[in-house]
Amino acid sequence: xxxxxxxxxxxxxxxxxxxxxxxxxxxxxxxxxxxxxxxxxxxxxxxxxxxxxxxxxxxxxxxxxxxxxxxxxxxxxxxxxxxxxxxxxxxxxxxxxxxxxxxxxxxxxxxxxxxxxxxxxxxxxxxxxxxxxxxxxxxxxxxxxxxxxxxxxxxxxxxxxxxxxxxxx
Numbered sequence: 001x002x003x004x005x006x007x008x009x010x011x012x013x014x015x016x017x018x019x020x021x022x023x024x025x026x027x028x029x030x031x032x033x034x035x036x037x038x039x040x041x042x043x044x045x046x047x048x049x050x051x052x053x054x055x056x057x058x059x060x061x062x063x064x065x066x067x068x069x070x071x072x073x074x075x076x077x078x079x080x081x082x083x084x085x086x087x088x089x090x091x092x093x094x095x096x097x098x099x100x101x102x103x104x105x106x107x108x109x110x111x112x113x114x115x116x117x118x119x120x121x122x123x124x125x126x127x128x129x130x131x132x133x134x135x136x137x138x139x140x141x142x143x144x145x146x147x148x149x150x151x152x153x154x155x156x157x158x159x160x161x162x163x164x165x166x167x168x169x
Contacts, residue, residue, distance in 0.1 A: 004044060004053075008037065011057050014124050018058065021107075021119050022065050032068065036061040058120065058134040106156035114149030117142055 012033065019029035019036075039060050043050070050056045107115055120126040120134060121142075132142045 007053050008040070008057070011054055012037070014054075015057060015061055018119055018124055019061060019065070021123065022116075032061065032065055036064045039064065052130070052133065055126075055130045055133040058124070058126070058130075059136065062116065062135055102157060102160045103153075106153055106160065109156055110149055110152055114145050114152065117145040118149045118153065121146055 015033045015036065016029055019032040020026060023029045023032060036057065040050075040057060107118070110118070116135060117131055120131040121128065126134065128139055128142050128146070131146075132139045135142070
């Protein structure tokens with residue numbers, strides 16, 4: 001049990017990062033991770049053997065988020081990521097911060113299915129198979145969503161760069 005607790009603990013940071021990308025709010029992200037961990041621990045305590053703990057944790061996290069979205073679909077307003085980005089303590093006047101903000105804004109414009117796959121593979125370093133397992137979708141769907149998502153992200157970022165170039169004196 002101590003090994004499982006340590007293995008769980010090793011994954012919390014990545015889970016929180018993914019949850020924060022999904023929710024856009026640190027408090028909601030922490031709640032989502034906590035609820036997901038409670039679900040996983042309940043299953044483990046019942047004696048279920050989990051083969052790929054990382055993929056299983058992210059699968060439970062994703063499903064918990066989907067449950068939350070379904071329950072609150074009509075009651076929660078959509079809060080674009082740019083609203084949260086405007087509350088950063090340091091203004092985005094440095095080049096790196098401006099690029100980061102452009103990426104966050106571009107990710108927010110992608111369909112949720114593409115954004116989820118991009119975050120799992122690009123941010124969390126999941127293999128395609130792990131992402132497929134976590135999202136309960138076929139491997140080919142992961143590859144397709146990833147390809148379309150990367151292309152859409154590239155187009156959005158190129159458009160932003162072109163807009164900035166035209167605005168520069």
